[in-house]
Amino acid sequence: MAELPIETYLPGLSIDCVIFGFHEMELKVLLLNMKNQEEWALPGGFIQKDQDVDIEANRILENRTGLKNIFLQQFHLFGDLTRNKAGHAKKLVETKIISDDLRPWFEQRFLSIGYYALVEYSKVQVPTPDFTSDSCEWCSLNNLPKLIMDHQQIIDRAHQVLKKELNYQPIGLNLLPQQFTMSEIQTLYETVLGKTLDRRNFRRKILSYDILVATNKQRKGGTHRAPMLYEFDEEKYTQAIQEGLKSLF
Amino acid sequence: MAELPIETYLPGLSIDCVIFGFHEMELKVLLLNMKNQEEWALPGGFIQKDQDVDIEANRILENRTGLKNIFLQQFHLFGDLTRNKAGHAKKLVETKIISDDLRPWFEQRFLSIGYYALVEYSKVQVPTPDFTSDSCEWCSLNNLPKLIMDHQQIIDRAHQVLKKELNYQPIGLNLLPQQFTMSEIQTLYETVLGKTLDRRNFRRKILSYDILVATNKQRKGGTHRAPMLYEFDEEKYTQAIQEGLKSLF
DNA sequence: ACAAAAGTGTTATTTCTACACCCATGC
DNA sequence: GCATGGGTGTAGAAATAACACTTTTGT
Incomplete structure (x- = not known):
């Protein structure tokens, strides 16, 4: 059981990162398997009192993936009361993830700042689980396991925002390997958008x-x-x- | 000097509302003139520990404008360290806005959740200032007074988001009176976008x-x-x- | 030789842009 | 009668959508 320097963190606030990767023609999300539990969670963390929120998000991302300077974007603050499931802290204690004296910290109401990141699947070597979890894995976006709290909603929202952002920004630099074929990038776009695109028109547009x-x-x-x-x-x-970008998909 | 029930609020978190109105062919923002100061501020408030953040934002908006069920949208969390200007709490005490025992509350680091609202100018009767301010006024977006902390940036960002949202959503239902002419709604769009539009093309598109x-x-x-x-x-x-909407301006 | 994906161009349709004249009203 | 903004249509340009055949490669 790890000790947390909770006195250095802002209380009641967390960061959750939806880390997208692209592999085998599927959009994937990096998830942690909670220790001694069936449930999975988004990699996240707390915010140091003396640090910018964006920088903290980057730190959390780096801890989990080893990657620096990744495209990382805040997209929503999740602030519903209902997101705090009553039994969550209790479960963490029971499954020995946290010690009993950390329980009040985890029992308080949490708001969470959602970030999403686009990373290159192959560059994330062995994702390192944090103290709450015993494995860290890429899960296919359209076949996600059971997630704690409102993490499923957070992912859905991130995906939605990503789709919208395609109208304004190119994606791919962080999601694809250095070199890639036209159909690989097309599949990426099709996957994110959830629809098929005409091969010839896609090539013309992306070029x-x-x-x-x-x-x-x-x-x-x-x-x-x-x-x-x-x-x-x-x-x-x-x-x-x-x-x-001037035009959209 | 008002007392604040600070023990009922989430610490270190505030809400700031950019309330847009439209009047005399200008986009306006509702601002508070800080008591005994030259500076102005966005209407804002704190979040009750036992309430959804969105609901709290609505409450704050209602307190300030008297309006319920208004289009109100969270758009960004402002989490930089630099937004906390050192002298802010001190100034509040000196100008007798808050009593000395509230000083620690205002000295803590604050993150602020930005919301923007679209309201019908004429429906906001006499904007009611809060305890920090002695007047509440509509200020023209392109001629804003000096603002506290990072409120200018918050407004800029809200405006930017609003522009982008025009591509996806109609606006006007909350900004215009019940009945309006074609050129009134066109002027609204032109004002938000900051560019002129062709009269005939606009009519065709909006229809x-x-x-x-x-x-x-x-x-x-x-x-x-x-x-x-x-x-x-x-x-x-x-x-x-x-x-x-399918297409954009 | 054949299966599987890569490469390439044209046409029809839709959308966007630019532009000019007449109309109703108040003074 | 004139100044002011209201109402309307069309033609050219640009973007988008639909569509099929040939090429290369490995087996």
Whole structure:
């Protein structure tokens, strides 16, 4: 059982991160399996009294994934009373996740600040579980296990916001490997949007954003014609995020 | 000097409301003039320990404007360390806004949840100032007075979010009087967007949303042809907010 | 040779933009 | 009768949507 320096944290406030990854044509979310429980939780943490909230969110993300400087965006504060399930703290004590003297801390009402992150699946080596959990795994967004408290709602909302953001920002730089094929990025978009797109129209549109550069390498190995590999032009990509894209999917 | 039931509030958290109104072809924001100070502030308040954050935001809005059931939307949590200006609590004590024993409450670090509201200017009778302020006034968005802490930034962000939301939602039901002319609603859109729109194209587009109904009344009085009055079809309007609009400005 | 995905262009439709003239009203 | 804003339509440009055949590669 870990001790928490709770006196250094802002009381009643937590951060929950919805960490999206993309693998095997599926959107995934990084989840923690609670110790001695069936339930899963979003990686999260508390906010140090003397630190910016955004920086704390980054710290939490880094602790969990080992990644720095990742695209991380605050999207909602969850402040309903009902999100505090009565038995939560009790369960944490019973399952020996926390010691009894931490119980009041976990029993207080919590508001949680939702952040979402886009990370490259393969760069997250062995996700490291925190003291509340004994494993940390990628779960497919459309086949999520049972989640504690309102974490399912938090994920749903993050996904919704992500969809909307596609209209303003390119995604992919953080979700895809360095080099990728046209159909890989198309599948990413289709997955996030939850609908299929026309191959030829997609290519035209994504190229019109002028954020991709074609390498002259190809990916060998499939039992089919070898596709061309693309990379992001990071400068133009960053610029596109700042200025916004003109048109949408 | 008022006493605050601070023990009933969540510590370190506040709500600030950017209340938009529309009058004389300008977007306005409701601001409080701090007692004995030059500076102005957004109407805000604290969150009761046993209440939903959204409900508390509505309560604060109602206290300030007398309006219930208003379009009110959480848009950002402001969590930087720098937003806490050192001298703020001291000033409150010196200007006799708060008693000395409240000083620690106001000296603590505060995070603030930003909400924005759209209200009908004429329905807000005499805005009632709270205990920190001696007047409550509509200020034109593009000519704001000096604001405390980071309230200017909060307003800027709210405006930015509002602009973006125009792409997804109609506005106007809360900002305009019951009946209005085509050019009144056009001016509203132009004001929010900060750009002029073509009269004929605007009419076509707003009518294509199918949320307006033409009354067969006209507004008399101008030294020109009497314009037709429109109303919102509230059912379709609500539906459009939920489903989103197809196209944008 | 065949299965599987990659690459590529054109046409029809829809949406957006730009633009100009006549109409009703009050003074 | 004139100044002021109200009302309306159309044509060109741009964006979007729909659609099919050929190429490469591994087995």
